[in-house]
Amino acid sequence: MKIVCVGRNYADHARELGNEVPAEPVLFIKPDSAIYPHRYYYIPTFTTDLHYECEIVVRIDRVGKHIAPEFAHTYYSTITLGIDFTARDLQNQLKAKGLPWEKAKGFDGAAVIGKFIPKEQLPPTDQLDFQLHINGQLRQSGHSAHMLHSIDQLIAHISRYFTLKKGDLIFTGTPAGVGPVAPGMHLTGTLCGHQILELIIKS
Helix, strand or coil: CCEEEEECCCHHHHHHCCCCCCCCCEEEEECHHHEECCCEEECCCCCCCEEECEEEEEEECCCECCCCHHHHHHHEEEEEEEEECEEHHHHHHHHHCCCCCHHHHCCCCCEEECCCEEHHHCCCCCCCEEEEEECCEEEEEEEHHHCCCCHHHHHHHHHHHCCECCCCEEECCCCCCCEECCCCCEEEEEECCEEEEEEEEEC
């Protein structure tokens, strides 16, 4: 399986990092070794500026290529939240040199996944709200209606370039409010009122 991630899918997040708002989805891939299955998270030693990015994640149910947008909804049945961890210092160094920045996004533990919920138990996919709290304080609040490219549009676009297979994950982009983590932080993610993600940061 693979993890396909979408960058700059919320205009407010693109602007907060000083990036151009893209006309089409910005894609990058994390390896399956990036998935982190534990509650306690240890900050990697190669970064001093690890940032959280909370986003909606869908899991693909069957193989698809050149999927039409109107059929994209038939390729997934469950939804969750994930945290796309970014070693921001490493990413900035690599970008400044014009180098690929997979090391800053695809390292072991760079993809935290919450509990999946059947989409029948949730509102329509263009009406999903989600929040990330840290130590009880709201840090990110997003809504799928604010995506530049909807979930189904993303699936259609991604499948033009990469064959989607059963078990593949799509991280659909993060809203504004990203920031660094530090030891002692308690992260909780809520999707449409369901708390489905919890992480405790350790040193």
